[in-house]
Amino acid sequence: MENVEKMTAVMASFVGYSGKILPDDVTAKLKELASKENAPLAKTIYETMFKNQELAKELNRPSCQDTGAIQFFVKCGAKFPLIGELEQILRESVLRATKEAPLRHNSVETFDEYNTGKNVGKDVPSIFWEIVPGSDKCEIDTYMAGGGCTLPGKAGVLMPGMGYEGVVKFVMDIMTSYGLNACPPLVVGVGVATSIDVASLLSKKALFRPLGKHNPNERAAKTEKLLEDGINKIGLGPQGMGGASSVLGVHIENSARHPSVIAVAVNTGCWSHRRANIVWNGDLSFTVTSHKDYKYE
Incomplete structure (x- = not known):
């Protein structure tokens, strides 16, 4: 189905991007805190953080080696056209992002103690739902829950x-x-x-x-x-x-x-606060509110 593939591809790209580029407000706040810092070591650490972000963008690699366990918080309209397919779309998007971003393999099956190598497993990625009556929009917050x-x-x-x-x-x-x-x-x-x-x-x-x-x-x-x-x-x-x-x-x-x-x-x-927000419309156009420079290509 063409619409399912479109949303899956965009979400895979968006999840991968969120692991490389921090949200606009987080970047701005880090710069604000750095400008107020007087301790020499702290100032050096902030400089290293910003250099890390530059290299993540330049090299197209995650900004932290721990790309976390992926979580989605979904506020979905009851009339959103892909509401029935959404869980599978999000799961598939994580599989693709794991290979394409790439993302570190962080899904270990509890008690069986093996890494799936795919960032998916039993009830992972975590998906939390809210249904909005009468709406055809779908707002998705993505989050990389790192170990630290x-x-x-x-x-x-x-x-x-x-x-x-x-x-x-x-x-x-x-x-x-x-x-x-x-x-x-x-x-x-x-x-x-x-x-x-x-x-x-x-x-x-x-x-x-x-x-x-x-x-x-x-x-x-x-x-x-x-x-x-x-x-x-x-x-x-x-x-x-x-x-x-x-x-x-x-x-x-x-x-x-x-x-x-x-x-x-x-x-x-953490300081590398990898959360992102995307809002889908009923016609499958979308708006990214967290990262002004994100473009799907």
Whole structure:
């Protein structure tokens, strides 16, 4: 089917591209942090990061050897013409990107302990769905969940008496224990909900929010700022070697919760934050919002 092949080919190209070229807002934020840095080693590390990005583009190779486990967050209209074929399209796009980009083989079958060599396996790539009634559009966030930036991931359920101070303490405990393992400066995603599963999903979704945008709830936005200031004061700096800034941003996503519990979860993205966003229309034209220079050829 011609339309299936078109979408598959574009998604394979787009996934591969996202592993080589950082999103526009991430690049801009790294330049901003570098301009404010005074520590000699930190300044040198930022220079190395930018050189790494130049070479990734010049040599057409991934910007980090760990191209992660591929994840897709899909917000699909009920009238999108390829909704029934979409899971197979995304799976095939990962197979192609693995060969063409190329991507490192990061799919190991749990318990059987063998690498598939294809970046696909049982329920991998991960695909998370939202259906939008009445729409014929399909918005897809892609993400490369690397080992380092996944390592600090943690979730728990707090007693209600711990309050939102308990949420802040939970996040700070993770940052002071595992933050340097995730290749700072980090994007820190925090989910607050009733149950551990919902909080975890929200914390991952928080990583896709464009940098500089805050939670629409005034109190949540204030907590984002407090956490950002607090994590910066730890002094992790770029690559955990010390410096003025430790985060690219802190994003909180929340749902309503049961009055007896506060569930909290943390996910992090490394400095090479390889997330990307593409919006498909019903006629299979598309718009890329994360990378202004992306062109499908």
